Amino acid sequence: MCFDQNRTASIPIEQPSRHGILAPAEICPKLMNVELAIISTSPEVSLDVQSDGADESNKCNKELQNAEIARIVKAKDLNSLREFGGVQGFAEALDTDLENGLANDEDEICCRRLTCPQSETKPPQEGFFHILWNVCNKHLIFLLLLCAVLSIVFGILEEGLHTGWYEGAFIICAIIVLVSVPMIREYWYSWYQPRRKKLSKNRETAVHVFSGGSQHQISISNVVSGDIMWLKKGDQIPADGLFISGESLKSDDELESTIDDQNPFMFYGAKVINGEGKMLVVSIGKDTVWGEMMSNVINASNPLQVQLDQLNSCIQIIGVLITIIILVVLFLRFEFSKGSAASVIPDLKAKPAAIKEFIDAIYKIVKKPKRKTDLLTSSLTMILVGIAEGLPLMVTLALYYWNKKALLGKATTQDFFACITMGSVTTICTDKTCGLNLNQREVDTLYVSGQFFNDESAIAPKVIEALCKGIATPILGLKRPLSSMEDSLLSWASLKLGLQLDILKQECIIVEVKELNFDEEGCGVLMRKDGESVNSSYWKGSASTILAMCSSYYSSEGAMNVIDEQKRVFFEQVIADMQGKHLKTIAFGYKKTDIATLEETDLILLGLLGLKNSFRKSMEDCIGAGVNIKLVSGCDASELESIALECGLNIPNSDSVVLGENFRNSTPEVRMEMVDQICVMASSLPSDKLLLVKCLKEKGQIVAMVGARTDETPAIKEANVGITMGSGSTEMARESSNIIIWNGFQLVQRTRTGKKERVQGYPSKLLIGFTVLTLDPLV
Structure with a gap:
């Protein structure tokens, strides 16, 4: 019960501050008791009561408006947001000010808390x-x-x-x-x-909100819809909301990390990893996207x-x-x-x-x-x-013993039974960016100096030296950890080409580093040897991109030849042949220059490299062992189909590829028929992933869900085994998972071998040990 705006009282009432330590459950009862006391005992109280019909109508319209606001945010409907009037229109509908925040009216804040209370998810503490x-x-x-x-x-x-x-x-x-x-x-x-130790800690985190024109620090449990919140690096987003303004704001959502006017939607659980900004709170507690999905999770x-x-x-x-x-x-x-x-x-x-x-x-x-x-x-x-x-x-x-043997130090288990359950898994659901580690590659083919390289190839030493630098220098110029593909590439160059990485690090001075556009997948490094004045430009990237930047190439004797139209067509055919074998093709270019500027034209083509997906063989073995792989993502169907074929997933017919919307809108009976046939589910929402996992479990499947994002947390918790992929996952996703795995290849390998080891090793060790302990007293 809260004070109506038309109620007036001549007796002053001392109300508790929202910025104090009282929780909503403690504040509202006090307000209720004070109000009742005034109405019942004070003759100076006067009430102006509006008609019930008008109140009901206004209340109904307000609820419909708030429901539409929540729908727009959950659906990430940018067009509807603009039609509504943008963030300013939302603020007016929520009775708040984008600059000053909510007014310091404790009655109004109390009503907002009662309308949508925070959901408590603290696990019971067992002492x-x-x-x-x-x-x-x-x-x-x-x-x-x-x-x-x-x-x-x-x-x-x-x-x-x-x-x-x-x-x-x-x-x-x-x-x-x-x-x-x-x-x-x-x-x-x-x-x-x-993982359980952090679940209750987040509820006590303090956040900064604007109220009455000034900034205050309050508990997350005191946040209400309409609050204007200030977020900075390291903060966890405590509600669903909209971006108002800020600078270089990014979250740990892998797919849509940049938050700006083109992507203003912010969701509970994500963590700010860069920048700072203001957010308009739209939904809290169980009304958030995460809260609604978690309410449907069955902790079986x-x-x-x-x-x-x-x-x-x-x-x-x-x-x-x-x-x-x-x-x-x-x-x-x-x-x-x-x-x-x-x-x-x-x-x-x-x-x-x-x-x-x-x-x-x-x-x-x-x-x-x-x-x-x-x-x-x-x-x-x-x-x-x-x-x-x-x-x-x-x-x-x-x-x-099983956990220690199965994980081999390449994963962390957060559930004692999860690792052995992995050996019983019959279906793995994964996004394209998670369990299917497409960067797990190894060198298959190298075309250099007009020939395919092998152990008997005779190539000039200066060409080999330039190629070694072309492989290593662009990788060393990037100030970040090496990917599995880059690590594999350096190991191969050290073994086959004689690359001496430690010496190269000591001799080379990095002058400039430049990355190509995302679509071109490449980078360049300008470097020079210690004690020399001549600079060298090295480029690495997709074969077609680097080839377009080159005007000459080395022969096997080390002579430099011009790339004419006929030779360029020949190189393009070599690239096409590699890609026809499902090889990832990259090329290396090189140029010496006297100027301290990284040049992108007239390069010398050092070589074309074909990388095969070593993950494909393990995937095929995993499927052969009876484990079904289902690729579920928000990407379009054509992209997911190509990824599935590259990884060795079999797509027998058109019914194996469905859209998330079709699966979502089907009747329960039809969904249960579809679920066994699905290999690829494109354009799917996080709620579709949760629905898919539920259907698979109802069919008697043992399901492993591989995820990385906060909105995938409900599906991860619903699955028999929830898996996240190391540092590429959000903090909340890792906390909710059973296994944190650091290598995509290891995922399918341990699933495949686990089936055999589960049958052969576990029951025998258990039976022998149990028999000895039981019969020992009689002996």
């Missing part, structure tokens, strides 16, 4: 005593505790205080083992999942965990039965010991001979001799411990 209670709150523990108490009581009555408590103490030791081992295991699991248990839970239930039942047997042995031994105190067996003359023989047999087991009875109780207790904790212990050790 020591909570875990202790969960472990102890089992029938098995209570029955064993009863056995221990009865054993101590009966033992003291039979043997005295000196030795009668031994057997009960042994059972208490078993209880301690059954309690402490699960607790240690639970803490280990918590330590093994570091891991398939392996489900199987282990079922097995653990059976083990608990067996443990309870063994405990009952121990109780029966203790009672019988005590009853017979009372009879033996008078050295008389109960009179059984009136009973049938068969019953008398049965009771005599039991009497001999539980009473003669006493040591054998103790051994029976001790053995049953040890078997109980072996059964109850032997299997979980072996599962823990086997999973630790």
Whole structure:
């Protein structure tokens, strides 16, 4: 309940500031109580009430307008945004000012919070005593505790205080083992999942907003729609909104990182990686794109965990039965010991001979001799411990061994069961920029000096030296980590051409570095040798781009020849032949100059290089092992089809390529029929990826989702195994994933080999270890 604008009160009311430490849930009840007190007790209060019909109409129009605003932002509909009046039109609709922000009206701010409260996603914190209670709150523990108490009581009555408590103490030791081992295991699991520790921290982050013409620092939980927020490098975007103004603002969204007037849409969870700017808050909490999708995520248990839970239930039942047997042995031994105190067996003359023989047999087991009875109780207790904790212990050790062997230091697992589940995966859904690492290439063909290079090629040393510099210098000139393709290229040049990278680094001085346009994929470096005045320009890029910049080439003897029209057509045919074999073609150009300017014309062509996709063979092996690969992206269908063919994905018919809109708008029955046939889903939204993962799981598939962006987080969490690709992923995507993998080749390789290792290694190690722990007491 909030104050109406037409209500007036002559009694001053002291209201809490929104910039204080009170949360919305604490502020609003106080306002409500104060208002009720004034209305009920003060005779000076006057109310001007508008007609109910007008209020309802205004409220309905306001809700429709806000819904349209949220739709435009979620759909990234730039045309509708402009028709609405741009960011200024949105600000007027949200009753805010782009320069000064919301007015310092606590009543209005309270109403906005009540209209759309922040969604809380804090995971429950389980402390020591909570875990202790969960472990102890089992029938098995209570029955064993009863056995221990009865054993101590009966033992003291039979043997005295000196030795009668031994057997009960042994059972208490078993209880301690059954309690402490699960607790240690639970803490280990918590330590093994570091991703959870950051989920609640983001809710307490402070942000800067403009309110009443000045800038204030408030908690993220106090942000409301209509706020004008100031963001800088390192800040996490706490809501969906629109860009107002700023300088060089970029987020960690890999596909659309630059935020400006042409791409003004900003979404919850993304992180500002460069620049600073102002944002108009449109949606918060569960009304954000991320919040809506997360509300549809079902946190189902891991398939392996489900199987282990079922097995653990059976083990608990067996443990309870063994405990009952121990109780029966203790009672019988005590009853017979009372009879033996008078050295008389109960009179059984009136009973049938068969019953008398049965009771005599039991009497001999539980009473003669006493040591054998103790051994029976001790053995049953040890078997109980072996059964109850032997299997979980072996599962823990086997999973630790599996994770260590499978990841090989090239990935980080954040879920103890995720790595072995990867061996059971039947479908992998991935974007073109994630799991399909197209840069995982190796050299296949080199055309240099008019011939294809091999180990027996005779090429002039100066041509080889120039080619080595042409390969290495443009890479060294870029101040960034090497890509996998560049690293592979340098390794090949060192092995085949004799490139000495360390010497080159010491001798060369980089004068200028220039990158070509994105479409041309190339870069140039102007360098000179230490102690020399002559500069050298080296260019590397796509073969067609570099060839157009060249006017001559080296022969095998080192002579420089002119590239005439006939020779240029020949080189273009060589490039076309390489591309026909699905090779990525790059070329290297070179020119000496006396001026300190990087030149782009009249270069000398050093060589044409064809790089094959080493990922393709692994992809084909993965598909051959029964794993389906589905390429899901927002790109158009033709681009995704070419990528799929390059990676070795089989597209049997036109039904295998669908648009996200068609999949989204189909009926549930049609979607379930489509899902098995889909190989490529183009023009898809993040919600389409989530829907696809859900459909696959409903069909009984074990799904791995590979993502990198914040808006892909719901699909990553919905999948049986969520995977992100290292530093190329956003922080929120990495926190929500099960496995962070640093090499795209490793992804399909471990999936393929994991299927074989899962069948051969894991059950045998588990069975052997479990058998040893269980049978050890009897041996």
